[in-house]
Every structure is written in C-alpha cells, then in structure tokens.
Amino acid sequence: MEAPIRAREALGFILFSLLFSICRSSSLNHLLISNAERRIDLSSHIVKVYLTLKVENAGSTPTSEVFLSFPPTQVDHLATVEALVTKGKRKKTTLVRLDVKPTELPDAPNDAKYFAIYLENPLKSGESTTLEVLYLLTHSQEPFPAEIAQSESQLVYYRDSALILSPYHIKQQTTFIKTPSTKVESFTRVEPSNRAGTEIKYGPYEDHPPYSFSPILIHFENNSPFAVVEELVREVEISHWGNLQVTEQYTLVHAGARHKGVFSRVDFQSRPTLNGASSLRYLLARLPPRVHSVYYRDEIGNISSSHLRTDSRKSELEIEPRYPLFGGWKATFVIGYGLPLQDFLFETSDDRRYLNFTFGCPLLETVVDKLTIKVVLPEGSKDPSAVVPFPVEQHLETKYSYLDVVGRTVVVMEKKNLVPTHNSHFQVYYTFKPIFMLAEPLMLASAFFLFFVACVAYLHIDLSIRK
C-alpha cells in the first residue's frame, strides 16, 4: 500500500514543480499565503472543508482578487464555495461575506479550475488579510468495498492532497482531517503526519511553491447514511386567497456502499446497530413555522410513519421512508404543506409583489443532485422575474389549474448539486391585479346563473312539434 502511494506522491512533486516553473512568470505571484490551515470534516457524506488563509501582498501593486484553485476532479463535486473576511480589530471583529466566482486563468496547469474571491478593499502592498473559506464537496467519498452485506459497516475512500493546491506560494500549512469514528483502515503518510482519535493531522509543511500537490488516500469507516436526492421538484403555488401550497417530490437514494445479498428483518430488528449500521432509517425536514396540512405520501398512498413537531420558530417533520434504505436502494415520496401567505408574500414600493422563499431542500444533511423549483404565480400575474443569490437556469412555463382559462405563469428554476448551505432565500417579483382573484368565482356564478336561466327557459317554452 505504502509504496505505490509514495511513488505517486513523488511523481506529483515532480509534476508540480515542473508546472511551477511554467507559471513563474504569472501575475499571481505577488501574493503569497503566509499561513494556511485546512480542516476537512468527513463526518457526514458531505465533505466540508474550512480553509483559513492569511494572504499577504508581497508585490508592488494593490490587488483585489484572490484565487483559489481546485483539481478538476474536485470541481465536479464542488457544491459551493464561500469566503468570509474578518474585519475590525481584536474584540470587534465581524465577518463579512465576499463574492466568489468561478473564473478561468490562461495558464492553468493540468486543467486546474479557479475561483476568484473579490476583496472589498484592494489589498495594498505589504498588507495582509485573513480569509475564511468554506467549500463543500459532494459525492467525494467512494465506498470501498463497493458492495457490503447487511452486517458489515461502510468503509469509504477519500482522496485529496496533503498540500493545499494553490496558485500562490504557501509559507506554512497544516491540514486536519476529521473522520467520523476512530476506525481508520489506512491513510497515506506524508511526513509529518499523525493520527489521534478521530483526527488526522498533515503538516505543518513549510514553504511549498505554487501548485504543490501531494495526493493522499484515506480509507475509513463512515456509517452515516449517504442520503442523496437524485431529483427534487418543488412546486410553490401562490394563492392570493391566503395560502402558499408547497409540493415537493423526492427521488431518494442511499448512495453509499451497495447492499449485497440478504436483507434479514430479524437481524435488523434485534441488533440494529450491528446490522444495517449504514442504513437510512429516517430523515428530518425543517419546514417553515406555521406550516399546516402537511402530508407525506408516495404514488401508492399515504405513508404513516412521520411525525411533525411545530413551535413558533420552526417546524420539524421527521419522516421515515416505507422501508429502511440500504446502499443503492431507492424510494420516492411527496411532501406537501400549506403556509400562510403573509409570511412569504410582500409588496414592494412600486406596487409589485414578491415571494420570498427558501431555495434548496428542507431535508437536513442531504445532497440534491438536481433541483427544480417551480413558482406558480396566480392567474393573471405579469412580468415575473426571479432573484436568486447564485446562478440557476431559468425559464417560464404555463400551468392550468382549477378552472383556469389563460393559465398560470410558472417560473422554473433549475440547479444541480445542492447542499444544505444553499437554503438561502430567493425572490420572485411579479405584478398582479387583485380583480383577477374574482375571476373564477364570477365564472362559476355566471355558469350557474346561465344554467338556471336555461332551466327557466326550458320550463316556459313549449318545445312540442304538435299543437
């Protein structure tokens, strides 16, 4: 095990020092990172990486962009990147969120991908600042063995680099990796590295040139259920009569090691911690407060195993799928609920209305591969526009619901690879005249009126041919 890893590591070094020589002339070099600390949290199936970078401007010109680089394999699984900067001194420090955008650099070695952090104030020459970066990786823990029996626990691989991949020179860096349990089968040693309890420490490493890379492989036990929603369609229907109806259709899969062979209920029931340790038994959905008429069902009817707890600040819906999900097992279900409209619908000063609702999936600790949000505006509303804090695909549709004539405008937003941090608010603006609310009642009333008129007419007209 050790030997090939070492060889690969050596190869990596050679490669990156080569790359480094190419990039030497790059304009990035006037920044350097004097201290970097990385904490990788592997306790759930979503990999959370907290990166603290102390960036120093060693060049002569002020700069406002700091680049983060990722290997291409990680970029595909990268759900979100956030950056914060600490502001103020000593006690009065506040954290300010910074803009992060994916960018391209012309001379990226080995297809490395970049994210640019835009600083609020340009970093002047000789100054330094501390950036807190958080990024989340999904689908980055590969189960090995890929198939396990019911009584086995789930072991996974996690691949990364012992050194932080960065376009800048890093003077000193340390990486801490937190595993969910003390059971670690193996990990690549890159001296100095050691393991204590649930933590593996790599570093500190001194003075590594840009694009240094040292692949590591950690093989450890992770029995947290890999809850992945392959597809989630959320439909938010606005009724100006005072209700907001939300319907969410889930396709849930356990993305961990595939279940192999027998599923024995007697083992599962008698020793649940030993048998089926990695199975997905229940999920927790955090719903907005004042939720009402909650239902939880699938295509063949109601699922009776759910509990709703409500208080003034939040509602929690604990749902159990019909059967415990083992690796590779799937389930589909629908959650629906109603919400009071006044909590979510507001008016702007220029007489437009906007819906303020959360993006993302209400289930905790769940990755969503593909999310579609459909905001169904009331019939007769015009000029819809959506404001979402991150890039999404958008288009408009028309939906016909109860007694609609012209149809309701539907704003459809699609996004891939979501994690719980995406549960931020988005807004949909539109204009709506309240008179349209009366359209359907008036239609019904006139239909009945015509019916009665027809009846009266029929009773009073002699239709017989013979006199």
Next chain:
Amino acid sequence: MAAPETSTAAVPTLYTNNTLRNAFGGVLSFFILLLIGVMAFSIRLFSVIKYESVIHEFDPYFNYRVTQFLAKNGIYEFWNWFDDRTWYPLGRVIGGTVYPGLTLTAGTIWWLLNSLNIPLSVETVCVFTAPIFSAFASWATYLLTKEVKGTGAGLTAAALLAMVPSYISRSVAGSYDNEAVAIFALIFTFYLYIKTLNTGSLFYATLNSISYFYMVCSWGGYTFIINLIPMHVLLCIVTGRFSSRLYIAYAPLVVLGTLLAALVPVVGFNAVMTSEHFASFLVFIIIHVVAFVYYIKGILSPKMFKVAVTLVVSVGLAVCCAVIAVLIALVASSPTKGWSGRSLSLLDPTYASKYIPIIASVSEHQPPTWPSYFMDINVLAFLVPAGIIACFLPLSDASSFVVLYIATSVYFSGVMVRLMLVLAPAACITSGIALSQAFDVFTGSIKFQLSGASSNTEVDAAETSSSTAESQTDAVKTEKPEETAKNRPSRKSKKKEREHGEKPSTKAKAEKKRLLALPLESSVISLLLLVLLGAFYVVHCVWAAAEAYSAPSIVLTSRSHDGLHVFDDFREAYAWLRHNTDVDDKVASWWDYGYQTTAMANRTVIVDNNTWNNTHIATVGTAMSSPERAAWEIFHSLDVKYVLVVFGGLVGYPSDDINKFLWMVRIGGGVFPHIKEPDYLRDGQYRIDSQATPTMLNCLMYKLSYYRFVETDGKGFDRVRQTEIGKKYFKLTHFEEAFTTHHWMVRIYKLKPPKNRIRGKTKKSKSKTSSTTSSPKRSGTKKKNPWQ
C-alpha cells in the same frame, strides 16, 4: 292541532292551493332526494376520513391500473391493450377481456374534469366514483319505486338504499369495482323497463336498451337482467296481462339490447351463443306468438278463432318440439351445457365446489351465513315480506316485477354471498313500499281518529273539497280536518288521486274508510315502533359503514392501549419491489396479490386475480406446495426472480398464505395429481405444529413463511394458528430472503441463481446442482416435477 278557522275560506282558493301544494311537494321531494344523494355519498366517505383516499382491496387495483392506462393512452390504445405485465409468459388482452363500463365511466369523468382544468388525479376520480354512483343508484331506486307504488314509497326506498350496508360494502370511497356502477345501471334499467311497461313509450324502450348496454359494459351480472325481464314477461303473459305496452317494453330491449351487448368485446357473440341468453330469445318468440294470437283474435270471430287455434296448436307444437330438440342437442353437445362456470354454480350451488375449486376458493363466492343477512340488510329482512304483501294489493305489472325480482335475488344471494348486492336494491324497494304503506295506514288512522274526535260533523261538510296529503304545506294547518278524511289507508287510489289532483269522494267511501281506520293508540304506538325500527336501521348502517366496511384492507390498524397502530406492510413491500428490483423482474405470489403487485409494484406477475387460466394458477399452487428444490425448478422455468408470501403469524393477521394454503394444494392437485391434499393433513386436520405431516413441513410455503421466524421470540409461536410451529430451525438452499416488511406480513424471497456444474462432484448433485435434469438421482425425489 286543528285551527279554529272554518274551511270555507279555503274553498275559493282551492285550485291555486292545490297546484301550489303539488309544486311545493315536488320541490320538497326534490330536496329530499338531493339530501338522500348527499347522504349516500357522504356515508361512504368514512374510509377516506378514517384511513385515506386510497384504492381498496384487490380488484379495484386492477381497475385503477386500467383507468390509468386509459387516461394516459386513450380509448383506441385501450381496446388494443395487450398487458405483458401479468400472466407471464402468456400475457392478457385487457381490452377484450374486461367489462369496460367502470373504466370508461371513470375515464370520462377524469377527462371531463381535466378539460375543465380541474386537475384531479386519476386516483381521486377512481376513489370517488363509487360514492357518486351510489347517489345515482338511490335516485334510480326512487324512480323505480315511484313507478311501482308512488312517491312516498320511492323516497323511502331511496333513503333505505342510500345506506343499506350490503351496498355500502361494495361502494365505499375507494372500492373502485364494477359493482359500484353496475348496481346503478341495474336499477336504472329496471326503472326504464317499468316505465316503458307503464307508459308504452318507445322512447323509454330505447333508453332501456341503452341503459342495458351500459349494464352489459359494466358487469357480468347483466345476465340477471336478461333473465329476470323475460321471466317477468312470461309471468305477465301467463297471468293474462299481455298488452301492447308489454310488447314495447320487451321486444326492443331484446333486439337493440342484444345488438348493443354484442358490441362489448368481452361479451361479443356470447350475447347470442351462450345459454344465459337463451331465455330471452325464447320469450321473444313466445311474446310474438302471443301478440300474433291476440291480433288474430281481434280480426277473427270467436268461432273462427277456435278453429284457427286448434289448427295452429297442432302444427305449432310439432315444429316447436323439433326446434327445441335441436337446441337441446346443440347445447348438450358442449361440456358445460353452454353455461359459464359461475352461472352454473348459481344454478347448482354444489357445482363449483365439485368441479372448479378456483371459483369455490374465493371467499365472496361462498354461500352466506344467516348473520350475514342481518349484517348486510338488517331490518329490511323483516320488512321484505310485508313489502311483498303490499305489492299484491293490488298486483300491477310493475309490482309483480318487484315480487319476481325479490324472489330471484333472494335465491341468488343464498348461493353466493357476493350476490347479496343484487338482493339489496330489491330488499330496499320492497321495504320502502312496506314502510311507506304502513306509514300511510298509521298516519291516516291517526288523522282520521283525531278529526273524528274533534269535529265529527265537519268531515261530511268538507268531503267535497278533497285535497292531497302533503301535510307539510302551510295551507295544511287550516285544512287539517278535511284532509284527514281523505288521507286514509287508501292503497292504490292514493297515487291516482295525487295524479289527478282533486277527485270528489263520496260519502260511502268515507264510511268505508272510517271502518278501515285503526284505533288511535295502536296507530301511535306502531308508528313509534316503526320509527324506532328505522332508527335502529340507521344506527346499524352508520356503524357498518364506519367500522365494518371502511377498511381498505391494504392498510390495517389495530387499537391498543398506547394508541392506534398502523400496519402498512403491503405497501411497504410493494414500494420496495417497485424501487429496488429490476423493471423486468417477475414476481410470483399466490393469485390474490397479482393485481396489487402489478398496480402498486409495477412488476410482472405470474398469476393474478383474473383467474382465467387454471393451469397457470395450479402451477404456482404446485410450486408453493412442493419442496424447495422442485419449487425452485418450477419458478426458475417461469423466469421468476422473486417470490412473495404473505405471513400473518407474527402480528396475527388471519388471511395469510398459510391459511389459504389448502386451496393452493387443492388447485395445484387438480391439475398436477402428484400433489395430494391428504399429504398435507394429519388425520384430516390442517396443522403446522409438531404434529404436522413432513410434506407440510417441507413445502415451500411453510419454509418461506417461517424462515427464521423462531428467532423473533425464541419459540416460534404463530399468533394466527395459536400454536408453536413444527419445524423451527431450517435453512433455505435455493432461495434467499430479499426483503421482509416491518411486521413480517410480507416476505419476499429471491431465487438463487443456478449453481455452476462442477465436474467430478456429481455425487453431491442432488443437493448441489440444481436445475439440470440429467441427474439420475432426480427420480428418487418423491414429488415429480410437472415441468419435466
């Protein structure tokens, strides 16, 4: 009670009062009918309220699936639908083998709602079809009974039908079965027949044929109509009630109805070829002969007529004998005498249990027990005789039909518990007549006695101003004394009076009615008792609707000290199959679960509840009753990947596969004689404890049901059979547990793939190699595999 004002004030405005009262009565009965409809609909919603809006039981799942297909693919695809998800590897032509009435009805409702942009799902429409149609059925009952005995009886019968438990059991929300619409069609066809009979209108006769067509589309029970109506026609002819109205009521029905019935793919040429329909053609000939005779009688002098009769009878008899002989020969040449198995078991109740175990095995084909009569029609059982008597006073064409209807349906319900459903409308109609007549008598007597006590002289004075008996109107108060004089136990005349409005009644008549009146006290007490009876009926019906007939049977609940416990194991298993097996995997189970598996799990099944292929079912039965290896071979030859068994031993669910197992043995043994029922019985007793026979303890069903069961409590105590199981520790060699639901009610096993043959290990071939037939030791196995 009686207002002091004199009746003279009422006399000038009498005519307007009467029309007003008639109009008011019409509106009132309209609203009563509306309320009856609402009640019929809402009493059936207990299942939705107590459980959920879900399709019930077994057959409704198939109908639901067909409706989904219809909604998705349209009518033309539906007629041509070949379903490859069932009866693997045979498949089934759905379009040509289902009664499409229900599906088309629900599909049309769904389509209509959706074209009005009311986006109800197919499931919702299917769930609520039955309650809607029971409202229609109660209105049809009103119409039918009104034709027989007037509005009062009609309303009573409609109210009774709206909540008769027998009908509720088949038409609660979610019970999406053929009977749901068929009962409406049945009653409505009868109504149109009676209406035609009363009016002689060709318009109604045509409507009658169309209604009959709808019935043919909906349910196999249409043969009841096409036999009952000819019987009635024959009865009318025999009792000398032949009229042109009868001819108009019958002849178009046979011609048009048969033509239309032949349009339904599932009936087709059966409409003219099977014995169920012969009665109608025979009567069709007879009615023409009779009509001809009447015609001849009209144009000939009596003397000539006598001569003609002797001539025709002698020639005609010879011809008839010849024709009948040919017919009998034709019919007798077919093995079942041209009758379908179900019809034969109706005529000969012992037929099914003798020859077709598959029909006998269905619980709803068993004869009912006496308590089930009380449960299903309750107090109606006592009112029916009174209603029959009322029908004879006087006997009209219409009331004789009702008598015939109740008589035949009582017989049929005695043969098959399912046909209690046909009895229910008849019982409601006769009971409605009985109740309404009784009320007429008692209220009439009370009014007469009261008026007689208060103003004896006024009766005579007021006799000229007769009025109808709408006691609810405002005007009634002022006219109470006069009214009572009219409102006596007049039976047939009452209806006529209503139709004609006023009719001067004579003094003599009043005297006669005075004699017919009952004493005040006894009338009041009887009235109270009747109301009490009605109240008891209502209470019983509501209880039956809420407690007995609302359970959807796929969800079970039990109430324990710590609240309601839900057993949702069936759907758990079906959902598991749906999501975690391959789309083309075949699932074998006993046929009861076939429809549910295809509808809920969307997997191919070997057999299902449409028991059209006895051999196929027998094959599955044989596999279930064979030892593991033979069973594996049968299943493997059918491409089966999963075997599903229902097991109630852990939670005490009695209708599980172990309890149905003897039927599997019987049906399997009926085709494959190496399966013998006595092998599974110890001294004629069916048992699974340590006294059970080795054949029983080694059969697949036993093994799949009790695999690792002993590990749950250490003893293996079966809560259904109330005993410890016979064989506790055993291993499965050819099957592996794939899934077991939370309460163990459904267990799914996967067939292990055939093992590779290893050279040089042929010695162990008996236990190791599996499917190959070359092994010489195979012949040593006790049970011979039918698939060799």
